[in-house]
Amino acid sequence: MATIQDIASKAQVSPSTVSRVLNYDKSLAVTTETRQRIFEIAEDLHYQKSKKKPKKKAVKRIALLQWHSLEAELNDLFYMQVQHGSVVEATAQKFETIVATTDSALPEFDRSVQGIVAIGRFDRDELRQFKALRLPLVVVATNSLTEAIDCVNGDYATPTKMIIEHFIDQGIQDIGLLVGSETTNGNKQPLHDARTGTYMRELKDLDLFNADFLFQGEFTPESGYALMQQAIKKLGDRLPHAFLVGNDAMGVGALRALQEAKLAVPQRVSIIGFNDSLVATYTNPQLSTVHAYSEEMGKLAIDQLIRRMQDPERLPRMVTLPSKIIYRESSV
Incomplete structure (x- = not known):
């Protein structure tokens, strides 16, 4: 495939001149004959402009921090259901999700992480560690208003x-x-x-x-x-x-x-x-x-997180979802 350098060599002009002519740069001071010669040589060599590759969209991620390991959560799927709801809502809002646990050490995040949903029961020291990451943050299943952090809880x-x-x-x-x-x-x-x-x-x-x-x-x-x-x-x-x-x-x-x-x-x-x-x-x-409503809690956490991203100065708030008693055969 012919290049701008090939055309410049045959036309005896600089590659920048060829580029500007082929891009119809009217501010270029060059004779009509030179312009015509460049176009004819480009046609003879079957030159084709290279298509610009579309810029890759920046990846946006939300980190989901589980307070227990997967093995521990399998005994009680409540927190896994919260996580599932967060993943579903984050995907719908065009965010990727990454999942990490905090049972050993707080993970490090790259610049693609736009915010954090922390799922589980945390003390003040842990909440302050999360806050020190300086990322938008929502906590599920802990009252974190004491540290001025948004949270979502269920009513037990x-x-x-x-x-x-x-x-x-x-x-x-x-x-x-x-x-x-x-x-x-x-x-x-x-x-x-x-x-x-x-x-x-x-x-x-x-x-x-x-x-x-x-x-x-x-x-x-x-x-x-x-x-x-x-x-x-x-x-x-x-x-x-x-x-x-x-x-x-x-x-x-x-x-x-x-x-x-x-x-x-x-x-x-x-x-x-x-x-x-x-x-x-x-x-x-x-x-x-x-x-x-565990999955709904996870979805609502993502909604609150995006609101925090859009308005970092909004007052922190706690959203509490109701619970419903389902009477089956094991009780009178």
Whole structure:
């Protein structure tokens, strides 16, 4: 393929002159004969202008920071569902996503990262580390307003209160709680759990609280199984007729322990879990649960992040989504 240099050699002019003539530069001081000669030589050599490659669009990314590793999250898919919602919404808004965990160290990001959604339970030190990255930031599942950071949360206090009221309406006043206890990654500080706080406060107000009915472990099926076994052994005939369970994973384990002990559900013990994971519909009996709008929380986090990108000076705010109780076969 002929080049501008080839034409310049035959026309005995500089390559810049050829380029300017072929691009119809009217400001170029050159004779009509020279212009004509350049065009004729270009035609004889079958010269074709090279097409400019379109500029690549700058890649825009959002970093999703999970507080636990993938292996840990598989026991409770709530945070993975939040992440999925964020990925879906970010893709719809023309952002790529990268996922990292904060369980060991805070990752480093390149300039393509436009903002961060941090998913999980974080303490003040961790929130300040995120903020020090000087990127638009939204936190999901932690109240980060104390550090002037936007956040999105679900309401667990209201459904806990409503479940207690439901059991009392059904004539059940001995109500137990199986729940996980969590600590932060950074300082291993215990984290407040809205279910536990609401459970204790509501039952104390009704003069129905019994510390023997509260069992704490981890948010895993194994822990739910072990805690219910412990309750059955410790309480015997005093075993509560109803239990709130911290999540559906724990609920699966609790149901197994009750079945092994030949305690009928819900005739002897009613069970209601949290998060409405897929497994809740496959237990026998089907598990009553609280539906948390986890994917919607992830989508809303992206929406809040983009608003923060567009208006860095806007006041930080917390958006709280409601939850919905789904009564199935495991509860009266």
